[in-house]
Amino acid sequence: MAKINLLPWRQEVREQKNREFLTLVIAVLFLSLLGAFAGWSYYKNILENQQLANERIKQENTNLDKALKEIESLEQQRDDIIARMKVIQDLQGRRPVPVRIWDDIARIIPAQMYLTNMKREGDVITFTGQADNPNIISSFIRSLDGTQWLEKSAVVSIQQPNAVAYQAPKAAPTQNTPENGTDPKPAYPEENYVTFEVTTHVKQTQVASNAASTPSPKQNIAASAASATKE
Secondary structure (H helix, E strand, O other): OOOOOOOOOHHHHHHHHEEEHHHHHHHHHHHHHHHHHHHHHHHHHHHHHHHHHHEEEEEEEHHHHHHHHHHHHHHHHHHHHHHHHHHHHHHHHHOOOHHHHHHHHHHHHOOOOOOOEEEOOOOEEEEEEEEEOOHHHHHHHHHHHHHOEEEEEEEEEEEOOOOOOOOOOOOOOOOOOOOOOOOOOOHHHHOOOOEEEEEEEHHHHHHHHHHHHOOOHHHHHHHHHHHHHHH
């Protein structure tokens, strides 16, 4: 016996297909939203990482700028220290020279001469004094030029005295015989001395060679500081 379905099966099939289509649409929409969210999260993460990297780069640039400024300041300090060391080295190289100059001058002054004034202006030394005769002054000039540190010695002026020739003092009488009642003033040899002024110059080449030949420990310090900075 044949079975006949009298229910509206076509409508049920249609509703079933509609439900399936709606489910498919919802699934596709959900997957699309999920994919969009995943893509947005991925690119957001990349963007945040890039921003963090940019911030780190900016921070590193700031630190590098500070380091460069500190390096420039240290280099300036190094240059100042080296300049001061060079000045100190030059002074140390020159320090023994005046002592040796005065020692040579004291050694070559003749017995018939004495100095009343001595001054130095730069590399020029001026002597003022008195001598027994001009020949003593000439011998003194030759002795100055013969030293290790002095050169170009010359006479500036010689002034002859107006005093009379030297006479040995007489024995004082037992009584005051002169008219004024006082003893006669004795004459001294220095009263007949000539007054002179002599100049001489310090040898710069000798001073420089002496400074160069006596290096100080600070020269090694300056060289070490310069090499360390270059490295």
